[in-house]
Amino acid sequence: MQKLRNHISPGWWLVAPFLVLVVCLYLGPLMNILWLSVSDPEPGLGNYANLFESETLPRIIWTTVRICIITTLLSVSLGYCLAYAMVHAYRKEQNMMLTFLLVSFWISILVRTFSWLMLLGRKGLVNEWLDAIGIISEPIAFMRNELGVLIGMVHYMVPYAVLPLLVNMQTLDQRVMSASRNLGATGAQTFFRIYLPMTKPGIVASVLLVFILSLGFYVTPAVLGGGKVLMVAEYISVQLLITLKWGIAAMLAALMLFGVLVMLWVMNRFMKLSTVFGGATS
Amino acid sequence: MKPSFLSLFNRAGAWVLLMFLVLPALIAIPVSLTPKRFLSMPKGEFSLRHFEKLFTSENWLSSFGQSAVIASSTSFLATALGTLCAIGLWRISSKYSEVVRAFLLLPLIIPQIISAMAFYRLWIPMGLLDSYSGLIIAHTILAAPMVLITVSASLANFDPKLEQASRNLGASNWTTMRRVILPSVRPGVMAGALFAFILSWDEIVVTLFISKFKVYTLPRRMWNGIRENTDPTVAAAAVVLIAITIIAFVVSALISRRRTQPDHT
Numbered sequence: 359m360q361k362l363r364n365h366i367s368p369g370w371w372l373v374a375p376f377l378v379l380v381v382c383l384y385l386g387p388l389m390n391i392l393w394l395s396v397s398d399p400e401p402g403l404g405n406y407a408n409l410f411e412s413e414t415l416p417r418i419i420w421t422t423v424r425i426c427i428i429t430t431l432l433s434v435s436l437g438y439c440l441a442y443a444m445v446h447a448y449r450k451e452q453n454m455m456l457t458f459l460l461v462s463f464w465i466s467i468l469v470r471t472f473s474w475l476m477l478l479g480r481k482g483l484v485n486e487w488l489d490a491i492g493i494i495s496e497p498i499a500f501m502r503n504e505l506g507v508l509i510g511m512v513h514y515m516v517p518y519a520v521l522p523l524l525v526n527m528q529t530l531d532q533r534v535m536s537a538s539r540n541l542g543a544t545g546a547q548t549f550f551r552i553y554l555p556m557t558k559p560g561i562v563a564s565v566l567l568v569f570i571l572s573l574g575f576y577v578t579p580a581v582l583g584g585g586k587v588l589m590v591a592e593y594i595s596v597q598l599l600i601t602l603k604w605g606i607a608a609m610l611a612a613l614m615l616f617g618v619l620v621m622l623w624v625m626n627r628f629m630k631l632s633t634v635f636g637g638a639t640s
Numbered sequence: 641m642k643p644s645f646l647s648l649f650n651r652a653g654a655w656v657l658l659m660f661l662v663l664p665a666l667i668a669i670p671v672s673l674t675p676k677r678f679l680s681m682p683k684g685e686f687s688l689r690h691f692e693k694l695f696t697s698e699n700w701l702s703s704f705g706q707s708a709v710i711a712s713s714t715s716f717l718a719t720a721l722g723t724l725c726a727i728g729l730w731r732i733s734s735k736y737s738e739v740v741r742a743f744l745l746l747p748l749i750i751p752q753i754i755s756a757m758a759f760y761r762l763w764i765p766m767g768l769l770d771s772y773s774g775l776i777i778a779h780t781i782l783a784a785p786m787v788l789i790t791v792s793a794s795l796a797n798f799d800p801k802l803e804q805a806s807r808n809l810g811a812s813n814w815t816t817m818r819r820v821i822l823p824s825v826r827p828g829v830m831a832g833a834l835f836a837f838i839l840s841w842d843e844i845v846v847t848l849f850i851s852k853f854k855v856y857t858l859p860r861r862m863w864n865g866i867r868e869n870t871d872p873t874v875a876a877a878a879v880v881l882i883a884i885t886i887i888a889f890v891v892s893a894l895i896s897r898r899r900t901q902p903d904h905t
Binding site for chain 2: 367368369370371372373374375376377379380383384386387388390391394436439440442443444446447455457458459460461462464465466467468469470471472473474475476477483513516517545570571573574575576577581591594595598599604607608611614615618622626631632635
């Protein structure tokens with residue numbers, strides 16, 4: 359016993375409470391979900407076969423993936439410009455920009471979704487303003503379609519896209535860029551051949567983080583999509599709470615979980631998860 | 641190097657983007673001041689009636705209370721568990737502990753709809769559905785990884801020699817923990833507690849699944865209000881939430897300012 363004790367660091371006693379909690383009350387039921395995907399309503403791969411047989415499932419998955427890809431591209435490109443501007447701004451301006459970014463980061467998702475509902479509706483403010491300045495004669499449909507979902511999602515994801523990029527850009531050695539300029543490269547050459555490749559870890563982390571978060575996003579698509587844009591997360595909730603088809607929901611959850619874990623594994627090779635989130639808490 | 645035209649353009653663009661991020665949320669303020677009974681922009685006339693309704697409605701007040709109880713309990717539990725766990729992992733620092741750390745951060749990043757499903761499935765047989773303890777446990781599992789991150793960040797700056805010194809001078813494990821380690825990671829612990837509170841206070845997806853009638857948190861009531869999309873009381877609640885976010889933000893900024901400035905006391 360004493361020997362065993364010497365081998366096991368006493369630190370594990372401190373880790374144990376939370377570890378036990380997560381294993382019993384989180385990992386356990388997650389495994390149960392995976393199990394359900396091959397056992398409910400009957401044992402076998404019937405639920406997975408549904409992916410190829412039904413018409414709705416591939417459509418929902420395609421909608422989800424398409425929206426996630428567009429959201430990720432937009433959020434990361436916008437985030438890149440923002441992070442670049444922040445890193446190159448003067449100290450005082452940089453702090454102000456960071457404050458704005460983090461305030462938007464911490465404002466409740468429900469508050470933001472509610473605001474978009476007010477702004478984007480048929481008689482919402484955006485349509486009213488556009489009408490008032492005479493750009494449009496018919497109100498533009500922003501809601502109950504993918505456009506609305508995209509606006510809401512990009513708005514939510516930009517801060518997440520910025521954080522890993524910011525962490526990455528702050529660690530770059532500025533002298534490398536100066537050297538490139540001194541050796542005769544133009545600004546554009548320096549950016550595309552030196553700066554952009556050096557920010558690759560940040561870009562990869564940012565892309566994967568935003569994609570993972572978009573994949574399971576529930577609130578904004580459900581409200582701004584207004585039932586017209588059905589994504590996987592909402593479909594799962596309908597299966598569980600209304601039609602009570604646990605098997606199908608579990609199968610979709612298993613696919614999503616698998617995808618997320620693969621992406622996390624890739625992300626971990628470029629930037630640690632705690633570094634990515636660390637930016638949000640500083 | 642003189643700033644080029646392009647970088648000036650980018651800087652202006654960055655500010656436009658930041659405005660796009662922050663300003664839309666503020667639309668709730670004018671909407672909450674409308675004198676009408678339905679959601680609308682006030683036209684020249686303002687009224688505080690929806691705030692009055694918010695603060696006299698039994699339903700809204702009970703939701704505020706319930707959310708406060710759940711978020712405080714979550715924050716307390718998550719901070720305790722997360723802090724212990726961070727200190728433990730920091731002391732072990734082996735390749736196993738890094739694997740465990742990565743595993744324990746998963747609840748933070750796994751889509752909440754999947755977490756919601758897992759909790760829902762387990763809470764039914766455990767009888768935890770629609771109860772305070774059910775929500776608090778679920779939120780604690782989701783929030784403690786956040787504490788783990790903030791405390792670990794604090795520990796990264798802590799000199800392990802201080803711990804050794806304390807032990808060499810005869811302090812017990814417990815005394816070292818209480819008098820040496822905990823005081824030096826305090827900023828991380830406080831920040832973690834704050835973020836755990838916000839996370840629980842604001843959590844909707846898991847809450848939608850594991851609460852029904854008895855427990856009706858603030859996000860749950862807002863969610864209903866948003867879906868019904870008629871009652872301006874939601875706008876008033878949104879304004880209160882924005883105010884709370886800004887207050888929490890100022891508090892956390894003060895904490896981190898103290899962290900970066902040398903202590904004079």
